[in-house]
Amino acid sequence: MGTDTIKKYEKEFLLGLYERMFLIREFEEQVKFLFLEGVMPGTIHQCQGQEATAVGVCTALNNDDFITSTHRPHGHALAKGVSPESMLIELFGGVTGCCKGKGGSMHIGDVDKGMLPAIAIVGGGIPLATGMGLAFKMKKTPQVVATFFGDGATSEGAFHEGINMAAIWDLPVVFVCENNFYGASTHVNKVTRLKCIADRAAGYGIRGETVDGNDVLAVYEAAQTAVQECRDGKGPVLLELETYRITGHSRRDACQYQPKEERERWKNNEPIGAFGRVLVTRDDVDEGDLEAIRSQVEQTVVSAIKVGRSAPEPTVADLLTDVYA
Amino acid sequence: MKRMSIAEALREGIAEEMARDEAVFCIGEDISVPGGWGGAFTVTLGLEKLFPDRMIDTPIAEAGFFGVSVGAAVMGMRPIADVQYGDFLLCAMDQIHSNASMLRYMSGGTVKVPMVMRAPVGATGRGAQHARSTERFFVGTPGIKVVAVSTAYDAKGMLKAAVRDDNPVMIFEHKLLYGSKGARAESGAVDATSEIPEGDYTVPLDKAAVRREGSDVTIIGWLLMAHLAASAAESLAAEGVEADVIDARSLSPFDYDTIGASVRKTGRVVIVEEGPKTGGVSAELAAGIAERFSDSLKAPVVRVASPDVPVPFAPVLENAYRPDPPRIIAAVHGLMR
Numbered sequence: 001m002g003t004d005t006i007k008k009y010e011k012e013f014l015l016g017l018y019e020r021m022f023l024i025r026e027f028e029e030q031v032k033f034l035f036l037e038g039v040m041p042g043t044i045h046q047c048q049g050q051e052a053t054a055v056g057v058c059t060a061l062n063n064d065d066f067i068t069s070t071h072r073p074h075g076h077a078l079a080k081g082v083s084p085e086s087m088l089i090e091l092f093g094g095v096t097g098c099c100k101g102k103g104g105s106m107h108i109g110d111v112d113k114g115m116l117p118a119i120a121i122v123g124g125g126i127p128l129a130t131g132m133g134l135a136f137k138m139k140k141t142p143q144v145v146a147t148f149f150g151d152g153a154t155s156e157g158a159f160h161e162g163i164n165m166a167a168i169w170d171l172p173v174v175f176v177c178e179n180n181f182y183g184a185s186t187h188v189n190k191v192t193r194l195k196c197i198a199d200r201a202a203g204y205g206i207r208g209e210t211v212d213g214n215d216v217l218a219v220y221e222a223a224q225t226a227v228q229e230c231r232d233g234k235g236p237v238l239l240e241l242e243t244y245r246i247t248g249h250s251r252r253d254a255c256q257y258q259p260k261e262e263r264e265r266w267k268n269n270e271p272i273g274a275f276g277r278v279l280v281t282r283d284d285v286d287e288g289d290l291e292a293i294r295s296q297v298e299q300t301v302v303s304a305i306k307v308g309r310s311a312p313e314p315t316v317a318d319l320l321t322d323v324y325a
Numbered sequence: 326m327k328r329m330s331i332a333e334a335l336r337e338g339i340a341e342e343m344a345r346d347e348a349v350f351c352i353g354e355d356i357s358v359p360g361g362w363g364g365a366f367t368v369t370l371g372l373e374k375l376f377p378d379r380m381i382d383t384p385i386a387e388a389g390f391f392g393v394s395v396g397a398a399v400m401g402m403r404p405i406a407d408v409q410y411g412d413f414l415l416c417a418m419d420q421i422h423s424n425a426s427m428l429r430y431m432s433g434g435t436v437k438v439p440m441v442m443r444a445p446v447g448a449t450g451r452g453a454q455h456a457r458s459t460e461r462f463f464v465g466t467p468g469i470k471v472v473a474v475s476t477a478y479d480a481k482g483m484l485k486a487a488v489r490d491d492n493p494v495m496i497f498e499h500k501l502l503y504g505s506k507g508a509r510a511e512s513g514a515v516d517a518t519s520e521i522p523e524g525d526y527t528v529p530l531d532k533a534a535v536r537r538e539g540s541d542v543t544i545i546g547w548l549l550m551a552h553l554a555a556s557a558a559e560s561l562a563a564e565g566v567e568a569d570v571i572d573a574r575s576l577s578p579f580d581y582d583t584i585g586a587s588v589r590k591t592g593r594v595v596i597v598e599e600g601p602k603t604g605g606v607s608a609e610l611a612a613g614i615a616e617r618f619s620d621s622l623k624a625p626v627v628r629v630a631s632p633d634v635p636v637p638f639a640p641v642l643e644n645a646y647r648p649d650p651p652r653i654i655a656a657v658h659g660l661m662r
Contacts, residue, residue: 097433099432099433099435102430102431102433103433107431107432109432110435111399116399116428116432117431117432121423121424124392124424126392127392127395128395128420128424129396130392130393131393131395131398131400131404132397132399132400133396134381134396134397134402135396135397135400135401135402136400138379138402158388158392158419158420160389161386161388162392162393164384164389165383165386165389165390165393168384323429323468324429324468324470324491324492325429325434325438325439325492
């Protein structure tokens with residue numbers, strides 16, 4: 001991310017990217033704290049360090065475009081516009097949450113915001129995205145679907161079947177692989193001989209591209225190009241976004257499988273700090289602007305947590321509803 | 326009125342629904358290849374001429390195209406997904422079980438998955454892996470409706486009801502009942518043709534059918550076993566035992582109103598199932614009947630099912646595997662003693 005690139009864009013647009021990335025970070029940090037405190041039920045898979053992939057891709061989408069997500073969905077949801085309040089209510093198991101307390105962390109979603117409930121079986125959401133793309137093509141709407149998945153999912157059969165069908169039918173699907181180098185604790189080098197996951201695109205006859213997934217503008221630009229190709233009927237596209245999870249796979253994971261130097265290197269390059277450092281090279285942005293955004297976001301999250309904690313729980317009668325339409 | 330086979334009735338039902346609603350489309354392997362077979366059992370034969378843009382032949386990728394169907398359904402389409410053999414549903418199990426059946430619940434009722442799944446089942450001279458009765462894996466899957474069609478009239482009416490339903494509906498069909506013709510005809514086929522009325526009709530997805538009335542014993546079956554139960558009942562009548570024969574038809578949910586009325590009348594129940602006895606559909610049905618109607622039962626519910634083995638190939642073994650009228654009659658004799 002160069003100082004030239006940063007000058008191409010409007011200040012408001014750039015600060016918006018910063019704000020959404022920081023919202024994800026702050027949301028995740030506060031949720032982690034609530035878990036460690038023992039006040040939040042369930043389990044969590046968090047995305048600290050991966051904020052640029054979610055924000056970069058979702059910024060390239062329209063409101064009526066869709067995403068599918070994974071067991072690690074909080075960042076994708078916030079980036080697509082699902083409200084922090086409805087998510088926190090859901091995480092606390094409240095009946096007014098985005099899934100009425102029936103989904104929880106791993107199934108966060110809101111179709112009104114263009115996000116299918118997250119699919120927590122690794123790779124399981126990929127064929128769904130192909131089907132959504134098929135629906136858009138059959139209905140002749142200009143919509144696009146971006147499907148997020150990790151490096152681990154590219155070993156699943158569902159990845160192969162889903163991406164192949166999108167390829168043979170030219171569907172408007174952006175396959176977004178967030179390569180954070182670990183499937184749970186297993187390093188990507190142990191599960192594929194490829195140096196580069198984007199090379200898998202050649203196997204399906206589609207375009208693939210590897211992008212610095214911690215550079216929000218690089219992600220945004222790559223996603224914008226891919227989305228446009230899809231809208232023009234030239235999809236699908238496979239984007240590999242290299243990033244790093246600077247938190248555990250799930251709660252109470254001390255990440256002892258990540259070498260210390262590797263972790264430190266990625267922490268020093270985490271996307272929010274990196275973006276902030278480039279942002280302030282602009283004449284019209286200073287650290288005070290960023291500080292103001294951060295404190296406003298902190299307030300947003302604090303009040304969302306308050307709403308989440310006080311939301312009414314479902315009644316036992318709710319157990320039996322919403323099984324069938 | 327015209328006489329039709331199940332394959333013909335399904336084809337007509339699909340064509341009518343596709344003509345009625347542009348959101349309806351068919352997806353599966355070899356379903357619309359010119360010069361091909363119209364699916365493994367001719368059900369979709371020729372439909373590509375009527376609906377060239379809505380007959381989608383897929384790669385051999387069941388998990389993929391069932392997932393594709395779920396995704397398309399969530400976005401407002403109404404896919405009819407077709408596997409060549411019910412055994413192949415197991416390749417798609419995650420998409421059916423984790424996604425099709427659960428999306429509505431885990432979205433808090435904000436997502437609908439209006440999709441139809443069609444699967445041929447039954448032991449038919451193909452050995453173990455193209456022969457299973459896979460109903461058991463879907464009965465007891467909340468979020469999916471499961472039906473089994475044993476007549477052409479039901480096949481068309483239930484197909485149409487399934488397409489119009491806003492939920493995932495699994496339709497089981499039996500290879501020996503299709504009435505497929507030409508190169509796709511089955512040896513040992515059983516006549517399941519019906520008079521099909523002109524015009525639109527549907528058959529509810531949650532109602533069993535009483536195929537024969539009698540007051541001594543209730544025999545419950547579905548698919549091929551409904552036909553064999555009726556045949557056994559005719560033999561029993563010759564010896565003075567009158568059986569109620571119920572085609573369970575709706576396997577999830579079971580129609581305990583119809584079944585219960587019969588059990589209260591006869592007090593004796595034989596359930597006939599093609600498929601291993603242990604953990605089968607008949608186990609659930611027997612338990613459900615016992616829980617609800619034990620006061621009416623004169624004897625414990627009896628099951629006639631296949632042994633707990635894979636489906637064998639040799640005709641003599643396959644015939645021993647599949648419940649038949651003599652075994653059904655023997656079970657009734659045991660109950661009447």
